[in-house]
Amino acid sequence: MTIKILTSNKNPLIKQIRKLHRGKERHKQDLLLLEGTNLIKAACEVDYGLETVCCTPQWQENHSQLWQEIQNKAERVELVSVEVLQAIATTVNPDGVIATAPRKTGQTQRVETTKLGLAIERLQDPGNLGTIIRTAVAAGVDGLWLSEDSVGFDNPKVLRASVGEWFRLPMAIDCNLSQVITAHQQQGVQIVATLPQASKNYWSIDYHRPTLILLGNEGAGLSTELVALAQEQIKIPLMPGVESLNVAISAALILYEARRQQI
Numbered sequence: 001m002t003i004k005i006l007t008s009n010k011n012p013l014i015k016q017i018r019k020l021h022r023g024k025e026r027h028k029q030d031l032l033l034l035e036g037t038n039l040i041k042a043a044c045e046v047d048y049g050l051e052t053v054c055c056t057p058q059w060q061e062n063h064s065q066l067w068q069e070i071q072n073k074a075e076r077v078e079l080v081s082v083e084v085l086q087a088i089a090t091t092v093n094p095d096g097v098i099a100t101a102p103r104k105t106g107q108t109q110r111v112e113t114t115k116l117g118l119a120i121e122r123l124q125d126p127g128n129l130g131t132i133i134r135t136a137v138a139a140g141v142d143g144l145w146l147s148e149d150s151v152g153f154d155n156p157k158v159l160r161a162s163v164g165e166w167f168r169l170p171m172a173i174d175c176n177l178s179q180v181i182t183a184h185q186q187q188g189v190q191i192v193a194t195l196p197q198a199s200k201n202y203w204s205i206d207y208h209r210p211t212l213i214l215l216g217n218e219g220a221g222l223s224t225e226l227v228a229l230a231q232e233q234i235k236i237p238l239m240p241g242v243e244s245l246n247v248a249i250s251a252a253l254i255l256y257e258a259r260r261q262q263i
Helices: 012-019 023-029 037-045 057-062 064-073 082-088 126-139 156-161 177-186 247-262
Strands: 031-035 052-055 076-080 097-102 116-120 143-147 171-174 190-194 211-215 232-235
Touching: 012 023, 012 052, 012 076, 012 082, 023 031, 031 037, 031 156, 037 064, 037 097, 052 057, 052 082, 057 064, 076 082, 082 097, 116 126, 116 177, 116 247, 126 143, 126 156, 126 247, 143 177, 171 177, 177 190, 177 211, 190 247, 211 247
Parallel strands: 052 076, 116 143, 116 211, 143 171, 190 211, 190 232
Antiparallel strands: 031 097, 052 097
16 A cells, blocks of 8 residues: 655645744634644643644654554644655754644633632743743642733744643633732732842742732833732842843742642
């Protein structure tokens, strides 16, 4: 039996997938672009739906068990040449498989279930967001809210940086984080803002209470509007001469202190 392999970049399917490199097109098609074995394996583990999967014959041969699982889950599977796979990838050296999948609806869990949550304002770096997502899952965060002017959850770099944990965290993009914060307050959740000039260190407050932690832009930090809504303000102490920590590292320190107290 002859196995059909897509070898032309002009194939309609390939053209459609290449368009997903652009954020507007991902929204228009309502699809994610999943690149690499780890992401696709993670999607399968949580039974996340796959629309189209493209892989090289060599990848298929080396991942026969995962390929079988993909065939049972995906709406469409295609073998493609190495050149075609490189054309639809956003990475320089793709590992042999790329998939499309439905975008999340953007709904988090109900506010009253939040024991530990994150609200992030104007975050711009996709690597930082992906790392925060990965850390949030590891620390048991219930939900993550992101301001509308931040990097998108569906950015391929965000998904890759999350190392597959993207599928395990309830998330939402919200045009009005103030309303999200107010809704949490009404449910008895304490609001904690991170500020370099705060008087309290991040380990000095009580995280036994349900808590929503506010993180800001990599350079500018939180807006005064969101800071004004917080009951607590915390900082991460730094040695003289050190301006700041990476926002993903800051998130990890605070989340694991909260986790330590809540256990």
